[in-house]
Amino acid sequence: MSQYIFEDEEFKEIEIRSLEANRFEYCVFEGCKMAEMDLSDFTFLECEFKECDFSGAHLHNTAFRDCRLTNCKLLGLNFEHCNTLLFGMKFQDCNLTLSSFYETDLSNCQIANCNLEQADFTNSKLAGVSLLNSNLNGTVFGYTDLTKANLSGCTNLNIDPNENKIFKCTFSRDSLPGLLQKHQLIIND
Numbered sequence: 001m002s003q004y005i006f007e008d009e010e011f012k013e014i015e016i017r018s019l020e021a022n023r024f025e026y027c028v029f030e031g032c033k034m035a036e037m038d039l040s041d042f043t044f045l046e047c048e049f050k051e052c053d054f055s056g057a058h059l060h061n062t063a064f065r066d067c068r069l070t071n072c073k074l075l076g077l078n079f080e081h082c083n084t085l086l087f088g089m090k091f092q093d094c095n096l097t098l099s100s101f102y103e104t105d106l107s108n109c110q111i112a113n114c115n116l117e118q119a120d121f122t123n124s125k126l127a128g129v130s131l132l133n134s135n136l137n138g139t140v141f142g143y144t145d146l147t148k149a150n151l152s153g154c155t156n157l158n159i160d161p162n163e164n165k166i167f168k169c170t171f172s173r174d175s176l177p178g179l180l181q182k183h184q185l186i187i188n189d
Helices: 173-179
Strands: 005-007 010-012 023-025 028-030 043-045 048-050 063-065 067-070 089-092 110-112 130-132
Touching: none
Parallel strands: 005 023, 010 028, 023 043, 028 048, 043 063, 048 067, 067 089, 089 110, 110 130
Antiparallel strands: none
């Protein structure tokens, strides 16, 4: 694909496949459909996505650099295939069910009020990341670096402290039993 660039544009309720571009800078996407689309080698620089559907999109070498996503549907995405150079995303009120962040450095990311059911953070770097008020039901944390991460308000937490780095990680008091779940302890009030 040739390098076509859109800059400072607004796109509303369109399918991105209808555009002859693969580089977007400072653009706003609202209600756009990118589901099942091949976004390989696309670059999104400081773009904002509102109520967009990326479900099942292919992200091979896709670059997300300082992008904001609000109320977006991102089901089953493989973020580990993204371009890692300056990778940065802010997820707010998004559905990331079944998405994979395997071995992904998320140090420049923020996640708040998201559904992360059955997401995979195996071998990921979440050091210093805010992962606030999110549903972590069935989410996989294996050999994940959560050093100084903030998981306040997260529900359905299940993290093995022996398998993950949790030094100075912040948790809500209600989620502390999720750190002991592997031991099958019975905790009474």
